[in-house]
Amino acid sequence: MKFRNTQNDLTVTAICGTTCCLLSFDMDVNKTKGLLGFAIEREDKTEREKYFLKGFKYFEETGSRTDNGQLFTSFEQPIQSFLWEDFTVKEKHIN
Structure with missing residues (x-):
C-alpha cells in the first residue's frame, strides 16, 4: 500500500x-534551515x-553510546535522513 x-x-x-514500511520525506531545501531530523511516533x-x-x-x-547495538528513540x-526503512511493522495490525 502507498500513502x-x-x-x-x-x-x-x-x-x-x-512486515516493513519505507518512509520518504520531501521538503523544500529552503525550509530545512535548522532541521536536525525527524521524530516518528507509532500508535x-x-x-x-x-x-x-x-x-x-x-x-x-x-x-552517548554504551554498546554497538544500542538504539535511541x-x-x-x-x-x-530523508529516507527511513522500518522493519518492525506488525502484520495485520490496525493502522
Missing part, C-alpha cells in the same frame, strides 16, 4: 508491506501502544 500526505511544507510518502491500536521509533544514529553532543535523537 502520501503533505503538511507544513513536508511531504511524507509511506510504502508499506506486511499501535491493536496492542494499544504508542511510542517513538528507534535508530542507531545519535548526536555526539547529546547522546527518534524523539531524543532525530532521524537524520
Whole structure:
C-alpha cells in the first residue's frame, strides 16, 4: 500500500508491506534551515501502544553510546535522513 500526505511544507510518502514500511520525506531545501531530523511516533491500536521509533544514529553532543547495538528513540535523537526503512511493522495490525 502507498500513502502520501503533505503538511507544513513536508511531504511524507509511506510504502508499506506486511512486515516493513519505507518512509520518504520531501521538503523544500529552503525550509530545512535548522532541521536536525525527524521524530516518528507509532500508535499501535491493536496492542494499544504508542511510542517513538528507534535508530542507531545519535548526536555526539547529546547522546552517548554504551554498546554497538544500542538504539535511541527518534524523539531524543532525530532521524537524520530523508529516507527511513522500518522493519518492525506488525502484520495485520490496525493502522
